[in-house]
Amino acid sequence: MAPAISLRDVAKVYRPPRKRPYLAIEHVDLDIPAGRFVSVVGPSGCGKSTLLGLVSGLLPPTVGEVTLLGSRVTGVRTDVGFIFQRDALLPWRTVRENVELPLRFRGERDPARAKVSGGIRKRAHLAQSLVRDPSVLLMDEPFSALDVQTRNLMENELLNLWGASGKTVLFITHDLEEAIALSDEIVVMTAGPGTIKARYPVALPRPRNVTEIRFAPEFVALYERAWADLRDEVARSYKRSLEAG
Template identity: 50%
Template sequence: MSTSIAPVESRAAVRPPAVQAVGLAKWFDGAEGTVAAIENLTFTVHPGEFLCLVGPSGCGKSTLLNIIAGLLPASGGQLQIYGESGGRVRPDCIGYVFQRDALLPWKTALQNVMLPLLLRGVPMAQSRAEALNWVQKVGLAGFEHHYPSQLSGGMRKRISLAMTMVYRPSIILMDEPFAALDVQTRHLMENELLALWAEAGSTILFVTHDLEEAVALADRIIVLTAAPARIRADYQVPLDRPRDVAEIRTSGAFVDIYRRIWRDLREEVAASRGRR
């Protein structure tokens, strides 16, 4: 499988921004009053870009993904997806991979991957053929008829990826998808994700608490402040592609950009602890 990809600039040249937020805000009303989760976020994500969001625990990263996905309404500001307001975006434009997989335990791996296509009205034969193709792409040929309980954590995550990518969403949101995996499996999954992303050309917004993971994967990293989330810093990651996520961690360029980002992130983590 080829992992060569065009520069972000060329991939973004002919389309409006994949995601554009201007003054985005979100607050929640509770028994003790209004709590701000996100405050005045302004950023752009280009088509085909791999963007990682890092920040202290509870700063609003998942809330931001849920707003982009249309699962939560914004309280203020503007959000556009490929030039359309968030509420007018086609459901199949966005895919979402959560930390915990959403596999149906009574369906086989193949049936789980077929499900998003069937729900979109794709004929059974075509759904089966495309799902088989994606099961093979994620390296699980021979496990099509296994149930989730018969699969390892890494295998289940591969099926979750296939379920998301089988209907070819333009934007993929990922909320700590590999956090529960052991280090070795996580590295394998990260490399698998980079290969699939390179082939599909999707835009990815990836939330992680692991700064090393963010640097290994991303074109760009946004550091969010302690809650309410604002943008502390926005970094381009100057590492060549294709990448091996384990090998690249030993490079001088990796260490340099990691240290620069960590200085900002460390201050926000400390600030978040001081507010509790």
């Protein structure tokens, strides 16, 4: 069976006007089987969000090939749900109207968004992405702005939804603990230009409680191994930023 997501020797160069071209990622090879929950971690500027842009079709690769559900990605895909750091809810619509919006775009026929909490907004954003029943869910640090308690609740809620749906999830985070608690596998990227440095399978039992699983000896051991790789790349990225002034 073909992987749900596949990248073959992918590179992405940004060419902003009146500035030097910028190589964001290079030589990226990655296969993600259907139904898996995979998290990508790496230092700031390593190209994690670029990776999601390529898989979704929002960005074209400069080199290489991206395939999704067996077909080459040549533009924006409608079978993908994308959840950003900041919710994409419209403040003049109710929560229900925001959730129904993707169905209206497809032609299918509460409280105000501005007055609800960050957790409720994030739930609405998640529902908005899932209502179209996408096969693949791309998540770019979706819980980073939430307080710790709400974040843990949302992580558990996400795992429950994912476990019931069988969707493929590609999840971006700066938080290694979050990555381990949620995932079947962790991908560690190098400092930019980003490429894949290491991959770690997460052999922790499911279903999981993201708070309780952090105390498991296997969790701690995996964290120490993955952090050794990630720490080196964070240090490299920090050193480069100092040298650049």
